[in-house]
Amino acid sequence: MVNKLNKNFYNTVLCQAFSPCGNYLAVGDIYGVVSIFHLSRVVQADNESIITKEQLLPKYQIEVKKDYQINSLLTAKSHLLIGSVGTIYAYVWKNIRSSKNVTAAWSIDIPNKKDTFERTEVNCMLHSEKTDFIYAACDKNIYIYDLESRIAVKVLENHTDYLHSLYINGNDLISGGEDGIVNIWDLRLHKVSNKIEPYKDEKLARTEPHLGKWIGAVGGNEDYILCGGGPRLSLWHYRFLSNFTIFPIEDTGIHVAEIYQDRILAGGRSKFFYQMSFSAEVISEIPTTAVTTYSAAHQDEPFKVLTLAGSSGKIDVCNFMYKNQQLSLY
Amino acid sequence: MVKESNTSIKKKRKTADGEKEIQTDLYKKVVEFEEKEAVNHDSSQDAKIFFELCQDIREDLQQIHMQKKNGSAKESVFKDLQVDIFIKLCIIKKLNRIDKLKHVAGREALAIEKQKCDSIKLNYQNLVYELQHLVGEIKKCLAFKSKDEDIDLVPFEEFMKDAPKSLTEKFVKYDPEDPEQTHSLRLTRLEWELTQRKNLAQLCKSLIEDQQKLEQDLVEHREKLSALGPLLANVVKATHPLQEHLQISENERRVEHRLASLLPEALYIFYVHIAAYRSVHNIKLEVEVLGDESDALQWKEAAELSDVPNEEESEQEADTQEVEDVVKTKKRRHRKSAIQEVDPLEEKKKRLLKSHPLCVQVTAAIDEKFSLVMKLNYYDKLKIITVISEVNLPSDITANTASEILCGESVLSGLTDDDDDGRECPNPAVSYQLKRAGFTSFTQLVPEIGHPYRWAQRVCGTDFLTQQTNSSQIANSNVETVVKSLFKSLHARYDLAKQMQMLEQNMVSEVPASLDLPPILGSAPSKWSSATYHQFCQAEFTQHQIEEELVSSSDTFYSLRVSRDNAVLEAFVVIKKYYPEVAPIFALCLNFEKKRHHSLNCEDIREIERVINTSWTTGSGKESSWLLAAQVTYLCSCLDMFLETTFPAKFSQKTSFIWSSCGRNRRRPFKYKKMGTGLFTQY
Structure with a gap:
């Protein structure tokens, strides 16, 4: 008698990160567990050798903080930073790979100003090579930490509700959150230089009003800003801040939006993960196992791969056009 | 010439004895001398001289001849020539003698040499013989083997x-x-x-x-x-x-024991073990042997008689024997006519499905109101035990779903194995027997003869897998587990029935306060009814559970409806056999404003499903009295929470929470904390 319905059947993966060498994939789930997959063995397997079920299971699992969901993962230099609730933990990749002595090397507690009920989830983390700073979106604020000293350099406060997503573009930092506002920060002045409010644009509104005004993901390049969430996924001119393209995809909320090379990657509460051109032509639709896609991680070296994770115990491994493997947490 | 000399010598010996010694002496000397001469003479030289002499003689003779012819010969020349020839002849004679002597000497020497040669050869043969003997001995030595080896x-x-x-x-x-x-x-x-x-x-x-x-x-x-x-x-x-x-009066028990001795072996083993188990443990379990003693005695006699021949064969024999053997076949004819009256196939079927007249009845009670009676029958021809069960329902259980879950089949199936639903025959031989008798399948017989559960075979000491029958050891090792799981199952089912009784009246029975569950405020159950596996499979919101094989057709299915205003939540509730170790599984679908939200298209419903299905730690065995109710209670409050946070304009807030959503997954606060008046949080 085995209870087949286990917790992992309903698991949700919120974030992913590749190891510095690119051979491993770390995923964080809602039970506070980071699972490490040996990705290269699955992707680079010879045609002849059959991939066993065991190779698709996690190689190692770290229980960071039981039942506190892991909202973000980031590989910064040789460390894996784990954004849990209230704390950022750092693990050394070398130890994770060897599965020996896997304990947090250091951690940063996010300051908790008001009361115990404040949500100090670390929803997004970015690392800037140029300044060696870590940008962490915690609740309404963006904390800037120096990676070497782990001292808070600055706190950016302007949003009225918690943040979902960050994007660095040169000297600018773009942030989007639950309040529906996309802020563009000037990192030299640490001030908001510009903002867009997609929910005010009627063309972006949905037929279901209950989806709300939140911005689930922001992205961009030198010329454009990409954002979406409760409002539809849309592309904006960087300079003029005017709406350029609205993407006609079927979804009930955007959680992943990114400009990758000359394409736009988007996913969320939808059956598909989309790749589109700037003029909103759909290049590919990958059916996802997860009901909602929360994370899309990709790399070009040492091998080209795109992994899609979300509200499922399974993780889709794609080659940008179609799904060819499926990692499993159970 | 020698002869001549010998004879002359003999003559001389005869003439004078005085001269004898001197003569012999001389003779000896002569002989010795001659011998010496012969030895020393070179024979080739002699031959040469001989040839020269012969030539000379020839020449002389020629000369004489010539002269005679011519007539000019002188007498003196003749005479000289003749003398010369005679001298030469004498020399030849001498040569001849020497040669003869030499020949004798040579022969003697040869004889001596020959003798020598013979002795050497003899010697050599001796040696060879000795060698062969020795080799034989050596071989014998080498071939020697001692006993000690x-x-x-x-x-x-x-x-x-x-x-x-x-x-x-x-x-x-x-x-x-x-x-x-x-x-x-x-x-x-x-x-x-x-x-x-x-x-x-x-x-x-x-x-x-x-x-x-x-x-x-x-x-x-x-x-x-x-x-x-x-x-x-x-x-x-x-x-x-x-x-x-x-x-x-010890009679009652003695009667029963006497009856027990008439039980077929399989049931007897069960009776002995269950009675022994009951006498040791203080449980509400009663064991009885039912049936008519005289029938059983008859059966026993019949069984002993029919031990020898195969019935069918004897029947065929009867046909042929009938003609010849009139007296003896009287009985048989009688029997045959009886068979002709009834369909022979029917008769065969009846015989195959005849059980032993005695059966063991076990009554398990968990309180005064609720008890389960099961009768174990033994089918002699099929060699299986079947169970017919009956439930005495307590008066307070009136609901359809509740009485359904309490029926004997529901309690008894899968007591020890997952798929042991008593619809398949554990004895593989039976299907062939049935085919011969004209039955199509075993399953259709089940309502008539009872359920041949696998555990029932085992408690009677039979294991068809390992081909063991009537083994007391198997019975011994199984009785305890079966009785324990029977009582566990009874308790669990009774608890479930009580909860379903309430649910059918659209109420939820109380759950222990220690669980920290929120009170039901807005949503409430509005319908509880039984469903089927087919219905479950047809619904679009259950596919993920079917794919993962979380449910199977042997589970029990119910449909639940929870509503608040115009929002209606449809749910399938799947109760596994191992309730409460395995919590009931819920599959949810919310109908609201013509849209269907379920866990395959709505993140939040999936989250509710997760919380309802997985947030229970089971295993202590005490959860059975509240688990289903607790799940329904929790479901109601989760639904409230979902409606109030997603459509705040349409549903007034009855629950209290701090954040309507948090995290990248915009998680709803489905976790309840008993702080103050009760508070919902995400963590």
Whole structure:
């Protein structure tokens, strides 16, 4: 008698990160567990050798903080930073790979100003090579930490509700959150230089009003800003801040939006993960196992791969056009 | 010429004796001289002289001849020539003699040499013979085999360890290369072996003696015991009047025990074990043997009689025998006519499905109101045990779903195995028997003959997998587990029934306060009814659970409806056999404003499903009384929470929470904390 319905059947993966060498994939789930997959063995397997079920299971699992969901993962230099609730933990990749002595090397507690009920989830983390700073979106604020000293350099406060997503573009930092506002920060002045409010644009509104005004993901390049969430996924001119393209995809909320090379990657509460051109032509639709896609991680070296994770115990491994493997947490 | 001389010598001997010595002497000397001469003469020279002489003679003769012809010959010349020829002839004669002597000498020498040669040859042959003899002897030596080589000796290491030091001392520095040492070692080992064997033989002898003694003892004890039996019977008989007088009635049990002895072996094994188990454990379990004693006796006799022939064959024989054998077939004809009246196939079917007249009835009760009665029957021809069960429902259980879950089949199926639903026959031979008798499938017989659960076969000591029948050991090891899981199942089902009774009245039974569950405020259950696996599979919101094989057709399905205003949540509730170890599984679908939200298209419903299905720690066995109710309670509050946070304009807030959503997944606060008036949070 085995209870087949286990917790992992309903698991949700919120974030992913590749190891510095690119051979491993770390995923964080809602039970506070980071699972490490040996990705290269699955992707680079010879045609002849059959991939066993065991190779698709996690190689190692770290229980960071039981039942506190892991909202973000980031590989910064040789460390894996784990954004849990209230704390950022750092693990050394070398130890994770060897599965020996896997304990947090250091951690940063996010300051908790008001009361115990404040949500100090670390929803997004970015690392800037140029300044060696870590940008962490915690609740309404963006904390800037120096990676070497782990001292808070600055706190950016302007949003009225918690943040979902960050994007660095040169000297600018773009942030989007639950309040529906996309802020563009000037990192030299640490001030908001510009903002867009997609929910005010009627063309972006949905037929279901209950989806709300939140911005689930922001992205961009030198010329454009990409954002979406409760409002539809849309592309904006960087300079003029005017709406350029609205993407006609079927979804009930955007959680992943990114400009990758000359394409736009988007996913969320939808059956598909989309790749589109700037003029909103759909290049590919990958059916996802997860009901909602929360994370899309990709790399070009040492091998080209795109992994899609979300509200499922399974993780889709794609080659940008179609799904060819499926990692499993159970 | 020799002869001549010999004869002349003889003549001389005869003439004068005086001269004899001198003559012989002379003769001897002459002979010696001649012999010497002969030896010293060169024969080739002689031959040469001989040829020259012959030539000279010829020439002389020629000359004479010529002169005679011419007539001019003178007498003197003739005479000279004749003398010359005679002289030459004399020389030839001398040569001849010498040659003769030489020949004799040569022959003598040859004879001597020949003799020498013969002796050498003899010598050589002797030697050859001796050699062959010796070779034969050597071969014999080489082929020699000693008897001791066949003896198994104690290995060298062991010998060194066990033998007395006086023996082993010499071989401490044993060198296997040294043949002398090897030999002496072998001798010592042989000796040691001999002494050891002698000792062992002695030991063996003494043990055999002991055995014989014990055997004798046994015979004696046996005799004593057999004498005891009748004595005891007498004592029992003697106590009868006393018992009657004192009105001590052990009769009931004795009757039952007597009945039990008539039970078929399989049921008897079960009866013995279950009765023994009951006598040790304080449980509400009653065991009885039901049936008519005389029927059972008849059955037993019939069984003993029909041991020999196969029935069908005897039937066929009857046909042929009937004609010849009129007297004997009277009975048979009677039987045959009876068969002709009824369809023979029907008769065969009836015979196949005849159970033993006795059965064992077990009544398990968990309180005064609720009890389960099961009858175990034995089918002699099919060699299986079947169970017919009946439930005495308590008066407070009136709901359809509740009484359904309490029915015997629901309680008894899967007691020990997952798929043991008592619809398949555990004995593989049965399907062939049925085919022969004209039945199509076993399953259609189940309502008639009862469920042949696998556990039922095992508690009766039969295991069809390992081909063991009537094994007391199997029964012994299974009775306890089966009884325990029977009671566990009964309790669990009774608890479920109570909760369903409430649910059917659209109420939720109370859950323990220690669970920290929120009170039901807005949403409430509005319908509870049974459903089928087919319905479950047809719904679009259950596909993920079917794909993962979380549910199977042997589970029990219910449909639940929870509503608040115009929002209606449809749910399937799947109750596994192992409730409460495995919590009931919920599949949810919310209908609101013509849209269907379920866990395959809505993140939040999936989250509710997760919380309802997985946030229970089971295993203590006490959850059965509240688990289903707790899940429904929790479901109601989760639905409230979802509606109030997603459509705040349409549903007034009755629950209290801090954040309507948080995290990248915009998680809803489905976790309840008993702080103040109760608070919902995400963590």
